[in-house]
Amino acid sequence: MAILFLTPSVNSAARWADGLRKEFEDEDIRINSGPEGDADVEFAVVWKPPPGRLAALPNLKVIFSIGAGVDHVFADPDLPKDVPIVRLINETLTTQMTEYVVMNVLWHHREMDDYAILAAAETWRHLHPPRTPDRRVGIMGLGVLGSAAGDALARFGFSLAAWTREPRDWPLGEVFSGPEGLAPFLGRTDILVCQLPLTPETTGILNARSFAALPQGAVLINAARGGHLVESDLLEALKTGRLKGATLDVFADEPLAPGHPFWSCPKVRVTPHIASLTYPDAAARTIARNIARFRAGEPLIGLVDSAREY
Ligand code: GLV
16 A cells, blocks of 8 residues: 655655655655556545546545645546545644734734834834724634634634634624625624635635725735635725735735735735645644544544535
């Protein structure tokens, strides 16, 4: 039996090879190999697998994403239908995403962009942001990452709400759900945090219509996927002042191209898809535990619902 790691990134392949070999001393670890020996491959560990590659593995038992998101797996039109897909859930990923969301919510809440402008003009002035309980933060998506961010933000005392696909109870704030819940959710949100999975239903959800539903001067933090955002709509909303600012970690095309208007827009904070990084050693451990569970006939942790694509 063999574990096949598939990635377009040569750098990350080398680090993953080390991490996986440490966890699976007795197993055959292959990096971007094939087609010879494909029949031995039982487990695939993937980031943006080449389309059709997974379908060529006749004895594939599980596909593991090395990220929390699995949109890069579903992007393969020939994805084998009956092979379970597992996304990565681990403490490192969750902690880092929580840090990123909290850091940026606090940044916008305390109006640090305004202080940066004042400092550049050598101006000493006090601004008076709303107090924390009066600042309305809205989280789109209450999965593992969105819930953890919500828990952390609740400790600061923000006024929280969430938007989810289906109604659910959440002790930390009101939950709005479904298409009809979107506008009222946005209408009460000063700081919008996107933590949604990217699916056909959520593609382009951060668009002019959504921005029009936000209060004047709201801000956006997108740490989910670039495909959620209609970039030109955001630029327009920033230009008109409907949105005051945005923090973006993810983009339609990555790396963000030199000359892209986001780089030079003073209202946009750009980070290079680093909100939550996968550390090969920790992730390989998580995957090894899941493979042990699979072999013991136990349920996989992070199993994706293929119909929903998350
Ligand atoms: C990163 O974007 C991930 O999916 O974990």
